[in-house]
Every structure is written in C-alpha cells, then in structure tokens.
Amino acid sequence: MILHVPYFIAAWIFLWGLYGIVTSKNLVHQVVCLAVLQTSTYVLLLTVGYKVGGTAPVFADIPVGTTVVDPLVQALMLTDIVVEATVAALLLAMVVKANELANTIDPEELRILTG
Amino acid sequence: MNLRARTTLFLVSAAALAVIFVLAFLDLPPMGDYRGPYGYVVTQVAVYERHATDVVNAINYDYRAFDTLGEEFILFAAVLGVLLLFRPDDKKGHKRNSNAQEQDELPVSDALRISTQAIMGLMIVFGFYIATHGQLTPGSGFQGGVILASAPILLYLAGNVGAFEKITSSALVKVAECGGAGGYAIIGISALLAGTHFLTNFVPLGTTGDLFSSGTIAVISVCVGVEVTGGFVQLTQIYLRKIVEAELRKKS
Numbered sequence: 249m250i251l252h253v254p255y256f257i258a259a260w261i262f263l264w265g266l267y268g269i270v271t272s273k274n275l276v277h278q279v280v281c282l283a284v285l286q287t288s289t290y291v292l293l294l295t296v297g298y299k300v301g302g303t304a305p306v307f308a309d310i311p312v313g314t315t316v317v318d319p320l321v322q323a324l325m326l327t328d329i330v331v332e333a334t335v336a337a338l339l340l341a342m343v344v345k346a347n348e349l350a351n352t353i354d355p356e357e358l359r360i361l362t363g
Numbered sequence: 364m365n366l367r368a369r370t371t372l373f374l375v376s377a378a379a380l381a382v383i384f385v386l387a388f389l390d391l392p393p394m395g396d397y398r399g400p401y402g403y404v405v406t407q408v409a410v411y412e413r414h415a416t417d418v419v420n421a422i423n424y425d426y427r428a429f430d431t432l433g434e435e436f437i438l439f440a441a442v443l444g445v446l447l448l449f450r451p452d453d454k455k456g457h458k459r460n461s462n463a464q465e466q467d468e469l470p471v472s473d474a475l476r477i478s479t480q481a482i483m484g485l486m487i488v489f490g491f492y493i494a495t496h497g498q499l500t501p502g503s504g505f506q507g508g509v510i511l512a513s514a515p516i517l518l519y520l521a522g523n524v525g526a527f528e529k530i531t532s533s534a535l536v537k538v539a540e541c542g543g544a545g546g547y548a549i550i551g552i553s554a555l556l557a558g559t560h561f562l563t564n565f566v567p568l569g570t571t572g573d574l575f576s577s578g579t580i581a582v583i584s585v586c587v588g589v590e591v592t593g594g595f596v597q598l599t600q601i602y603l604r605k606i607v608e609a610e611l612r613k614k615s
Contacts, residue, residue, distance in 0.1 A: 251393030259384040263377050270373040271366065297402065300395040305406055305418040308500050308572070312410050316418075318402030319409075323422040327434040330505045330591065334441035337598050341445040344605065356366070 254295040262288035275343040275353040279336055286332050290325055297321035414568040415498040415577035423503065424583040428562040432547055435587060439544045442594040449601045471522030479521040486514045494588030498577035504584040508591025516599055524607060531600035536593050543590025550579055550586065 265285025272278040297318030303310065305319035347353050392398050405426065406418055415421040423431050494507025519527040551562040559565050562579075569576035 249389075251395065252388055252391070254394050255388035255391060256385065259381060259388065262384075263381060266377065267373065271370050273366075295394050296391075296399075297397065298395050299397040299402075302397075304501065306416060306501055307410050307418065308416040312407065316406050318397060318399065319405060319418040319422055320399075320401055322419045323427065326419065326423060326503075326505060327431060330509065331434055331437050331441075333509075334438045334445075334594065334598070337602075338441040338444045338448075340602075341448040345448050 254291060258288045258292040258295065260288075261285070261291060273354050273356065275346060275355060275358075276340065278355065279339045279343065282339070283332060283336055286328070289328065293321040293325050410571060413564060413577055413580060414571040415580050416572060417498060417500060417503075419501070420497045420503045420584060421577070421580060424497075424580045424587075425562075425564050425578075428551070428579075428583065431583075431587075432551065432562070435544060435547055435590060438594055439540070439590065442540065442597055445598055445601060449605070471520075476521045476523075479517040483514050483517045486510060486517070490514065490592075495581070495585060496574070497584035498581045499572065499574070504587030504589070505591055508588040509595055511588070511592040512595030512599065515596060516603075519599075519603055527603070528600070531596050536596050536600075538593075539589050540593030540597065543586050543588070543593060546586040546589070547583055550583055554579075 262285055265281050265283075265288065268281030268284065269278055272281060297320065299315055299317050302315045302317035305316040305322065307314075343353055346358060350358055352358065405422060409418045409421040409426075410416060413421045413425055415425075490507050490511035490513075492507070493502035493510055494504050497503025497507070515527055515531050518530065554563040554565045555561055557563075557565045564578040564580065566578035566582070568578045571577075575581065
C-alpha cells in the first residue's frame, strides 16, 4: 500500500489540474492548470519505470549490466516536456489573441462568435 | 451552465474518477518492483547494438525515432501556430521599426548588464556541449536547444533590446528551425536510399564512447538541437516583442 503512494500522488495532481481547468476564471490560469495536469504523467511514468537500487540508464561510467531504471519511460518524458512547453506557448498566444478580440480572458465571458 | 453547477458536476465525477484511479493503481506493481521486459532488454543490448552509452537517447533517436519525428513536428507546428497568430500587420510594422532606437534605452544597472553578458558565453558553450554529447551522457538536442535558445533572453534582460532583435529576427533562426526539422526527415529518407528501412541507423557506428559514434543517433540529436534552438528563439522573440510594444504604447 505505501509503495503505491506515488501513483496516488499522480492521480492527485491530475485531479487538481482538472479541477483548475473546470473552475478557472482566467484563460492564463487555465493554461497553467493544463501544465500542472500534465506533470502528473511525469510522476506516473517515473513511478512505473523505477527499479529498487536502480541508477540512471547511462553507461558512460558504469558497466553494462548494472541495475538501472527503465529508460523507455524517461525517453517518453523527455520529449513530452519540450512539447508541453511549446504547446503552452501556442495556447498562451491564443489567449493573447482572445484578449485582443474580445477584451476579456474570462472563459465565461467569451461568448463572441463572429464570422 | 453556471459555475456552481459545473463545479458540483465536476466534484461528483472527479470523486468517481478518483475511486477508479485507486482501484486501478492498487492492481499495478508497487513502486520499485519493475516487471516490464523492455527496460531490461534495451539496457542490456543498446550499448552493443548502437554504440551509444546514453540509453535514453538511443531509444529516442533510434529505437523509437519515428515517434520522436512525430513529436518534433508537433513542436514545429506549435511554433508555426504562434508565429501565425502573432503575424505582424503591415500598418503596425512600420511604426515598430521607427521605434527601434527607443527600445535600446530600457533602464538596467551596469552590474546586471555585465554579468548577464558574461554568463551568455558560458551558456552558449554549455548548450553546444549538451546538444552534441547526447549519445554519451545525459542531455541531447532537446535540452541543448533549450539552453542555446535561452542565451538571447539574457541579452534582452541586460537591456540590449536592439541586439536581441537583431540576433533573434535574423533569417538564420528560421533556416535553423526548418533545416533542423527537415534534416531529421532527410536522415530517415537517406536510410531508404541506402537500401534499408526508414530511419534505420545505417551510418558506421564508430567506437563506443567517442564523440563521433552511435551513427545517426548523434546526427539526429544535433538536428533536433538546431530545430529546438530555432523554434524557441522565435517563440521568445515574438513574445518579448509583444511586451516591448505594450510598454511603448503605455509610454506614448
């Protein structure tokens, strides 16, 4: 049970991120909540890949065969982090545009839809 | 739906989701009890098969290079989207150029100016080191590219907006972004021309531990580094320009 706690932490972060997105009154805040939500995947992947006594999967100065953690999940995470940063930039650009066009960043008040 | 109703609906469904999470996670192996076969297999064979000591990058740029190609193009498309949303309209463009001189004069202390410029050189060298040694030690094109792209921001922080604009809006940045993304695809296609499958590591692998080893892993890593640098420099440039424009509007 105690060794399952990291999984619960991932779920905890995920749900709070979701809560932020649902109740947000500010689009910038909403984008940050999405970033928080996404960090739960990092916790989950690290937990899945961890091996007791494992070290980093880099064999530059340790012999092949040493106990290392799973490099697959780390490879997934690595690209995820960079992509998340650029997607956040894209979403924030949309927020700036929404503010210019509708003069508000409250998602409740974004009701304009003109062709 | 008003906020209260929405929050109530969310809390009810989130509670249900949390129960499902707990039930599902309790069935997973506890932390540290790793059972999957792939992690064991790949750490055993990667160094011999690919002559790369950093297994994470051997996976990223070789075993699942096709996935990384897709992820790289997500990055490319996102940067393209930001540039598209912030494309300058022609009327404003003229005004900005005439204000370029004013922008140089943001008040900054001498200590900040000198120390940031001293750190910049270090950052560029470190960025190149990280981007080119991905096959040996932690780090690769993604990380190195982000470090390299952060260097011009220091120039901006040091108050040298003119030089920042000159560096970041040069055509070289755009060429880097497109060339890096295209280079990745070209490496994949040249494997086809060499008679193997798309993105196969067909280059001689070299000696394990050398800088020029691991075949296409090192080359792709550098390509990604070039693309990430170009993309992130353009992102920072366009956002910081927005800030400068807003400040100038406030002043006038």
